[in-house]
Amino acid sequence: MSDKDTAAAANGKKTEIRLAAERRILDAAEKVFAERGFGGASMQQIADRAELPKANLHYYFSTKEALYRQVVERILTIWLDAADSLDVTEDPATALASYIDTKMEVSRKHPAGSKVWAAEVMHGAPVIQVYLETTLREWMAGREYIVRRWIDDGLIVPIEPRYLFYMIWATTQHYADFAHQINVLNDGAPMSDDDWLAAKRDVVAVILRGVGVIPPRVE
Amino acid sequence: MSDKDTAAAANGKKTEIRLAAERRILDAAEKVFAERGFGGASMQQIADRAELPKANLHYYFSTKEALYRQVVERILTIWLDAADSLDVTEDPATALASYIDTKMEVSRKHPAGSKVWAAEVMHGAPVIQVYLETTLREWMAGREYIVRRWIDDGLIVPIEPRYLFYMIWATTQHYADFAHQINVLNDGAPMSDDDWLAAKRDVVAVILRGVGVIPPRVE
DNA sequence: GGCAATCTTGACCGAATGGTCAAGTCATAC
DNA sequence: GTATGACTTGACCATTCGGTCAAGATTGCC
Incomplete structure (x- = not known):
């Protein structure tokens, strides 16, 4: 083994423990932040949820703010992936239906993350402000261009593109x-698989019909 | 003056001071709760915003929880008024367009209240749980019945009514x-009057067309 | 086995927070 | 004018919370 290999291996081992602990803490923190908000969540509650002593949290995350920031940044990657799923090479009906489906799946699989995200934006985006002003602005500009082309090509009805995206989001x-x-x-019961299917179907149908394209038959 | 009049007058005077102070505090609390969440808001911050000493807040509202509860209950009345604005005696297009307009105006005029409401629901509705289980459930049952009739009468396309309301909300x-x-x-700029008009127009258009009724011309 | 680095954790600390209180001010009724 | 009740407020208290630390356990490597 060369020094590089040794270092890499050592690093890898450590990283494994570290990554496992960090993930355990981030998972717990995401849930507690979602349930109580940033101000209402205490490091002790997060520690209890992660089944770790509180001091251990501070070994991996220096402050509550740092922990919160990493929770939000982890959610951001999921958001970015979903944003990428709007395939502008497709026709409007296919592109929008697939995008709505992806966004609904994100809500279904990451309910806590979505709540943290909503609270983050509601409270003025202290962490993701830069993302909003750069990545999201550019994404919106690009998609507005596409939607306007759809309109010009007579594929969908005239609409201010951003208001369409707000509806979908x-x-x-x-x-x-x-x-x-x-x-x-x-x-009082969570939505069943069938409920989710029906909800997706109806959301897609209203949006597609709403922008003037015939929704694909899903009898 | 009779005893009743005297008592009423005295009561009235007191109530005036009391109502003014309570309103001042509730307004400040609504904004601070909206910006920081319940856990992140401090009585001192609310006091500063209301330009009153903190001890004065506790004279009118015994605890932070009690203050929060009254903030939420005040928002509830606005929500109920908006819910009433869905006029089921009208045809679907008129009823839905008017309801959407009302809800958009609520968002425009009560942004802080809306945020507090959203956080309240996100965190499990500690205050409004009973309202959700009684008033809202009954409201939804009644409106589902109406929407189903619209569907049966061929006025709108088949859709699960609650998913339509979720879209509007x-x-x-x-x-x-x-x-x-x-x-x-x-x-970086707040929406202008024209922006709000355009947003309303597009939301109404997508929903109405989405449920299969021709949106009224608003050239 | 022994060394070094990483990880673990109970005990502790200063600051902030929700809430109390007693002394005082103000308005009103007679 | 003075007694009564409502309102005001600075000072204060107990608790909770974020964060620190030092002593010890664990792991990986020679």
Whole structure:
């Protein structure tokens, strides 16, 4: 073994323990932040949820703010992946249906992350401000261009593109952020697989018909 | 003056001072809770915002929880008024367009209240749980019945009514809860009157066309 | 086995927070 | 004018919270 290999191996081993602990803590923190908000969450609650002593959290994350920032940044990667799923090479119906499907799946699989994200934006985006001003702005500019071309080509009805995206974001994220209310209206039970299918179907149908393309038949 | 009049007058005077102070505090609390969340808001911050000594807050509201509860209950009345604005005696296009308009105006005029409401639901509705289980459930049952009749009468396309309402709630409330993000994407400026008009127009258009009714011409 | 680096953890600390209180001010009724 | 009740407020208290630390356990490498 060369020095490089040894260093790499040692690093790898350490990284494994470290990564496992960090992930355990981040998972716990994401849930507690989602349930209580940043101010309402205590390091002790996060430690209890992670089944680790509180001092151990501070060994991996220097401060509560640093921990929160990493939670948000981890969610950001999921958001970016979903944003990429809007395939502009497809026709409007296919592209939008697939994008809505992806966003609904994100809400379904990352309800805590979605809540943290919503709270982050509601409170003025202290962590993701730069992302909003750079990546998201550019993403929106690019997609507005595409949607306008769809309009010019007569593929969809005239609409201000950003308001269409707000509808899609709001509706899909609602299923995570307001899950509690949805569950109450669902007789107190979480949405079943069939419920999710039906919700996706109806959301896609309203949006596609709403922008003037015939939704694909899903009898 | 009779005893009743005297008592009423005295009561009235007191109530006036009391109501003014309570309103001042509730307004400040709503904003601070919206900006920082319940856990992140301190009584001192609310006191500063209301330009009153902290001890004065505790004279009118015994605890932080009690103050928060009254903030939420005040928002609830606004929510109930908006819910009433869905006029089921009208045809679907008129009823839905008017309801969306009302909900958009609520988001525009009560952005802080909307954020507090969203956080309340996200965190499991500690205060409004009973409202969700009674009033809202009944409201939804009644409206589902109406929407189903619209469907049976061939006035709108088949859809699970609650998913339609989720779309309307999510989209309209998004303009308050995610106003920060919207402003960033609007070159950092708050939406103008024209922006609000355009947003309303596009939301109404997508929903109405989405459920299969021709949106009224708004050239 | 022994060394070095990483990891673990109970005990502790200063600051901030929700809440209390008693002394005082102010308005009103007679 | 003076007694009564409502309102105001600076000082204070107990608790909680984020964060520190030093002593010890564990791991990996020679």
